[in-house]
Amino acid sequence: MNSVIITGANRGIGFACALQMAKITPGKQIIIACRDAKSGQEAIAKIQQKTGHAHLKHLPLDLASLASVQQFKAAFEQEPNNRIVALVNNAGIQNIAATQYTKDGFEATFGVNHLGPFYLTLLLLPLMDAEASITFTASGTHDPAQKTGIEPPVYKTAEALAHPVETTEKSSVVGQRRYSTSKLCNILTTYELQRRLANTSVRVNAFDPGMVPGTGLARTYPPFLRFFWENVMPILAYFQRNTHTVDVSGRRLANVAYHKAFRLHSGKYFEGEKVIPSSPDSYNTAFQNDLWDTSVKLTGIQQIETTVVL
Numbered sequence: 001m002n003s004v005i006i007t008g009a010n011r012g013i014g015f016a017c018a019l020q021m022a023k024i025t026p027g028k029q030i031i032i033a034c035r036d037a038k039s040g041q042e043a044i045a046k047i048q049q050k051t052g053h054a055h056l057k058h059l060p061l062d063l064a065s066l067a068s069v070q071q072f073k074a075a076f077e078q079e080p081n082n083r084i085v086a087l088v089n090n091a092g093i094q095n096i097a098a099t100q101y102t103k104d105g106f107e108a109t110f111g112v113n114h115l116g117p118f119y120l121t122l123l124l125l126p127l128m129d130a131e132a133s134i135t136f137t138a139s140g141t142h143d144p145a146q147k148t149g150i151e152p153p154v155y156k157t158a159e160a161l162a163h164p165v166e167t168t169e170k171s172s173v174v175g176q177r178r179y180s181t182s183k184l185c186n187i188l189t190t191y192e193l194q195r196r197l198a199n200t201s202v203r204v205n206a207f208d209p210g211m212v213p214g215t216g217l218a219r220t221y222p223p224f225l226r227f228f229w230e231n232v233m234p235i236l237a238y239f240q241r242n243t244h245t246v247d248v249s250g251r252r253l254a255n256v257a258y259h260k261a262f263r264l265h266s267g268k269y270f271e272g273e274k275v276i277p278s279s280p281d282s283y284n285t286a287f288q289n290d291l292w293d294t295s296v297k298l299t300g301i302q303q304i305e306t307t308v309v310l
């Protein structure tokens with residue numbers, strides 16, 4: 001039996017994605033990769049109860065720690081079902097409070113949203129099925145033209161994102177910019193990785209779930225905004241463009257990652273289930289190269305650990 005791995009599948013869009021995966025992959029093992037074992041087990045119980053899927057398993061993963069990413073890979077490798085048909089890099093944070101750092105000293109938004117998933121993906125490549133898919137959950141906030149209301153991204157160098165100089169700007173502005181820039185990094189990585197895997201049948205795509213109010217993404221926002229996000233904004237899913245319920249976005253993420261209707265696509269940016277162009281910056285090959293080279297350096301990954309040429 002092969003496996004599907006979904007990061008951050010204990011809640012939000014990742015949970016809804018795992019639920020849909022359970023429906024469309026009855027014969028695959030689904031790995032709920034998250035940092036909290038209790039909520040991972042609770043997610044498994046809910047999915048089992050709703051779908052009857054018999055092969056769900058939690059494995060611990062903290063993307064804010066390169067050692068934890070290594071441990072996840074080692075634990076997964078010990079599994080009897082250690083061939084991957086789909087890797088869904090879904091976990092992510094938005095931190096608009098004071099700057100936080102990962103265990104390895106990288107700015108946390110960049111570390112959790114980009115560097116951890118980058119490292120995880122490259123370490124797992126040797127365990128991928130020949131026709132596996134890799135999907136990065138990006139966001140329309142990466143594209144200033146989409147006017148999402150979130151600060152647009154600013155990409156200068158990956159080094160500056162990993163080790164930013166503190167500014168006197170409002171933390172909400174800085175935090176939102178770091179978030180949209182990390183989502184740009186997801187798309188830059190998608191295109192660069194796809195190019196490096198072009199002589200294989202492994203597919204790499206980026207996915208924008210749209211605005212999905214009600215998830216835990218707003219957890220660093222002030223209480224009144226959080227209340228609004230959780231209790232009032234979900235109604236926007238009924239009439240605002242590219243705004244969806246958690247269930248709809250999670251289902252689409254699972255479909256893009258695994259459903260046979262999407263298996264001809266690689267190196268694409270999906271808004272929901274539709275392929276659209278991403279921002280001009282996301283196609284900038286100088287940014288793609290800088291991000292790739294710096295990420296290789298910062299994670300310390302060695303050529304022997306992965307199948308893609310570093």
Ligand SMILES: NC(=O)c1ccc[n+]([C@@H]2O[C@H](COP(=O)([O-])OP(=O)(O)OC[C@H]3O[C@@H](n4cnc5c(N)ncnc54)[C@H](OP(=O)(O)O)[C@@H]3O)[C@@H](O)[C@H]2O)c1
Nearest residue numbers: 008012013062063064090091092139210211212215216217
């Ligand atoms: N909601 C939106 O409007 C929206 C729009 C565009 C893109 N997205 C993207 O969708 C993805 C899912 O977000 P969501 O809205 O579903 O938010 P969410 O409910 O907060 O889910 C985020 C998930 O990421 C996990 N996570 C956070 N830090 C982690 C770490 N250090 N290691 C491992 N897992 C970690 C969380 O685990 P814990 O439960 O342990 O915290 C949780 O499972 C994110 O990549 C986000 O950027 C969301």
